[in-house]
Structures are given as C-alpha cells and as structure tokens.
Amino acid sequence: MNKFKVALLQTDVCDDKEKNIENAVRLIERVSKEGADIAVLPEMFCCPYNSSLFRAYGENEGGAAYTAMSKAAKDCGIYVVAGTIPELKDNKVYNTSYVFNRNGIQIAKHRKMHLFDIDIEGGQYFKESDTLTSGGDVTLFDTEFCRIGLAICYDIRFPELSRLMAAEGAEVIIYPGAFNMTTGPAHWELSFRARALDNQVYTIGVAPARDLEAMYHSYGNSIVASPWGNVLSRMDEKEGYIIQEIDLDYVKKIRNELPLLKHIRKDIYKLLKSK
Numbered sequence: 001m002n003k004f005k006v007a008l009l010q011t012d013v014c015d016d017k018e019k020n021i022e023n024a025v026r027l028i029e030r031v032s033k034e035g036a037d038i039a040v041l042p043e044m045f046c047c048p049y050n051s052s053l054f055r056a057y058g059e060n061e062g063g064a065a066y067t068a069m070s071k072a073a074k075d076c077g078i079y080v081v082a083g084t085i086p087e088l089k090d091n092k093v094y095n096t097s098y099v100f101n102r103n104g105i106q107i108a109k110h111r112k113m114h115l116f117d118i119d120i121e122g123g124q125y126f127k128e129s130d131t132l133t134s135g136g137d138v139t140l141f142d143t144e145f146c147r148i149g150l151a152i153c154y155d156i157r158f159p160e161l162s163r164l165m166a167a168e169g170a171e172v173i174i175y176p177g178a179f180n181m182t183t184g185p186a187h188w189e190l191s192f193r194a195r196a197l198d199n200q201v202y203t204i205g206v207a208p209a210r211d212l213e214a215m216y217h218s219y220g221n222s223i224v225a226s227p228w229g230n231v232l233s234r235m236d237e238k239e240g241y242i243i244q245e246i247d248l249d250y251v252k253k254i255r256n257e258l259p260l261l262k263h264i265r266k267d268i269y270k271l272l273k274s275k
C-alpha cells in the first residue's frame with residue numbers, strides 16, 4: 001500500500017464548542033465517503049484561539065471533543081488526527097493533539113512542545129505560556145501505510161524536531177497549526193517546504209479558516225508539501241477541505257536520487273534526544 005489519501009479539514013471555529021465539534025464530525029463523515037484514509041483537523045478546532053479561553057474550553061482526556069472524534073473515527077472507519085484540544089490535567093492545560101485509528105482507538109498523543117510566545121513590533125503578540133504547559137515527547141505513530149510524525153504549529157519552527165522524527169522513520173509529518181496574518185504570509189509555506197525538503201518527507205499543515213471577527217486571525221492556507229519541497233495543495237482562507245493523495249514510492253525515489261539522509265555526517269555531528 002504505497003498510496004493513501006489525506007483530508008485537510010480547514011474548519012470555521014466559533015465560540016460554541018459543541019457546534020465546532022459537530023462541524024468537525026460532519027466534515028469527517030464527508031471526506032470518509034470521498035475515500036480519505038486520514039482526516040486532519042486544525043489546531044484548537046473546538047476553541048477560539050485565545051489564551052484566556054483555553055482553560056474554559058478545556059477537557060480531561062476522554063471529554064466531549066475527544067469522545068466525538070474517537071466515535072467519528074470508528075463510525076467512518078478513518079484515521080482522525082484530532083487537530084488540537086485544550087487538555088486539562090493536574091490543574092495544567094496542554095495544547096494536545098490526539099490520533100484515533102479506524103476503530104476509534106487512541107494511538108498517539110502529542111502535547112505542543114514549543115509554546116508560542118511572540119511579540120512582533122506592529123504585528124502579532126501572543127503568549128501561550130500564560131496559560132499552557134509544554135509537552136516533552138517526540139510523537140510518531142504507525143499506520144498500514146507508513147510511520148507519521150506529529151507536532152503542532154510553532155513546533156514546525158524547530159528543525160531538530162522534524163529531523164528527529166525523520167531519523168525515527170517518519171515519511172510524513174502532520175502539523176495542526178494556526179499561523180496568523182503577521183507570520184503566516186511570511187513563514188507558513190516556507191516552513192512547510194523547508195521541513196519537507198530537509199527531511200524528504202511530506203509535510204501537512206491544517207489551520208482554522210479565517211474569522212475577522214475573532215481576536216486571533218488565522219492565516220488558513222492549509223497545505224501539503226512534497227519531499228521535493230514543492231507545494232502540492234494549498235487552500236485559501238475560507239472554510240473547506242482538500243483531499244490529497246500521498247505517494248510513498250515518491251519518498252523512496254527522492255531519497256534514492258538525492259540521498260540527503262544518508263549523507264548526514266554522523267561522525268562529525270549528532271542530534272541527540274536529551275531524555
């Protein structure tokens with residue numbers, strides 16, 4: 001099985017958690033009927049992207065959003081990368097992505113590792129660390145197709161993380177994300193292309209649709225970049241979805257023709273996990 005289809009669900013996110021969940025389920029059902037194998041939701045798909053709201057919209061593992069995503073995966077027989085959900089645990093809040101297999105069983109969980117604390121003059125300010133706690137694990141999961149790496153938005157800016165995932169066998173890396181109107185136009189596509197090119201993987205980014213009434217303006221532009229570094233699919237800012245075929249033979253072809261990963265000089269430098 002060298003090919004599979006991934007659906008990027010660029011959802012509208014409103015201030016009603018239940019409506020956001022229903023909307024996600026509706027789109028999962030739709031893309032599963034169109035033959036998608038994996039459905040990917042955006043970062044904070046059930047919660048407005050606003051630090052002060054994460055706790056109020058949060059839930060323990062097994063809460064309403066979690067359960068609905070697991071059920072949708074099982075009902076539709078599709079993998080669901082459940083964007084991210086604010087996860088409550090021991091009085092902390094994490095920005096967490098869960099993955100469910102075709103039976104609705106959780107097979108992976110990534111807590112955002114790099115918190116998005118930025119202050120760009122005349123542009124975007126955001127401080128996730130006001131309310132969020134960072135995760136500490138590199139996350140990969142296996143499907144019948146290939147091994148897939150999972151990270152969240154700002155995590156893409158740290159090339160060591162994607163290189164670790166490629167070294168551990170990832171051929172695809174998925175990033176639920178939500179860049180903004182300052183950094184999105186400047187760095188979103190570039191980051192997805194760069195991580196894809198460096199590691200000779202497919203990179204997939206899924207963002208919420210843009211809502212100009214919201215406090216945070218998502219850039220949208222959900223994207224798939226190829227192991228050659230070009231863009232295969234890219235949306236605009238509106239709600240919708242795309243289904244992109246992923247060809248794993250192409251990963252092998254690129255890695256054979258331009259063997260970057262074999263040419264790493266491990267005798268001179270090494271990337272080490274510190275735990």
Ligand SMILES: O=C(O)CCC(=O)C(=O)O
Nearest residue numbers: 116153154178179180183
């Ligand atoms: O890295 C960026 O510019 C945006 C990151 C972001 O929005 C996030 O991590 O949620």
